Amino acid sequence: MSRRTRPPNGQPYVKLFNELTYRFSPWEVWKDFIVMYACALANPFDKVHYEAREDLYLKIIHKYNKKEQELFPQLAAEVVNALEENPEQDFLGKLFMDFELGNRMAGQFFTPYHVCECMAKMTVGNILPQIEEQGYISINDCCCGAGATLIAGIHEAKRVLDGKLNWQNHILITGQDIDRTTALMCYIQLSLLGAAGYIKIGNSLTEPMSINDTSEDYWFTPMYFSDVWTFRRLIKGKTLL
Structure with a gap:
């Protein structure tokens, strides 16, 4: 079982995210979610890179079972909800640092x-x-x-x-x-x-x-x-x- 995260309280995103970290590390889940979400946003518009990014999306999503796959759209919806509620924030950046996913050795600290x-x-x-x-x-x-x-x-x-x-x-x-x-x-x-x-x-x-x-x-x-x-x-x- 992978290490569980200790994120801030009161975030619907957090509960969903933690459900995916029983078989995979928090870092792997986060990375996979971000890449798939980016592909999903880009592909309806950017046809030049469609095939490569669609292949990348499918390669990642097939790592997860059906129940786990259903959680990713819910995570995406929570990001939308958070930015609709308060557009003036770095929602993903704050979660990334709260989850302690930043590369400290590389000096990766996001500006508040x-x-x-x-x-x-x-x-x-x-x-x-x-x-x-x-x-x-x-x-x-x-x-x-x-x-x-x-x-x-x-x-x-x-x-x-x-x-x-x-x-x-x-x-x-x-x-x-x-x-x-x-x-x-x-x-x-x-x-x-x-x-x-x-x-x-x-x-x-x-x-x-x-x-x-x-x-x-x-x-x-x-x-x-x-x-x-x-x-x-x-x-x-x-x-x-």
Whole structure:
């Protein structure tokens, strides 16, 4: 029997998660859930990578028996519920650290969300002139983790826009992280929040984002495939904005 987790109280997600850790370690369950959830969000929109990611999904889900398989959609629903109830949080990042799944040896400690909020307030500023000039702004985090800094940036930008513009059409979110699991945690949360953008899995020091990249290591949010962002890419003649 694997080690049980000691997560925070009052989380419906926690009970479901622990039901999956009798045969598998908490880390393996978490990793599998994140990869499958990311594939499920991406595949209806990103047809270029559909087959590879569908194969990956099926390979993972077949490790689990029927009863266990039924718990994964429930876990996904709890993430949706949590972000609908409070969009201004790093839900997956906090659980990840509470479950003690971070790689301490690699210095993997996520920035608390309230610190990210403070940084966003200091850096976002008046974005309206730039949006009026080029149509959108981009918010980037080259070491994004589960996305707390980007999520805080989104909400601060929304406050600055104050309903004047639809933020989903004018804010592009981009991020990168060397750790696949945490990068996909970021991707999931940005997707569920309705942000347009993409996350690259890779070392931002040795393999920074480039227009010459292939798209294999990129995960594009559903909103990135909206008509507005598709039209911008067609006008600019670029796969990535």
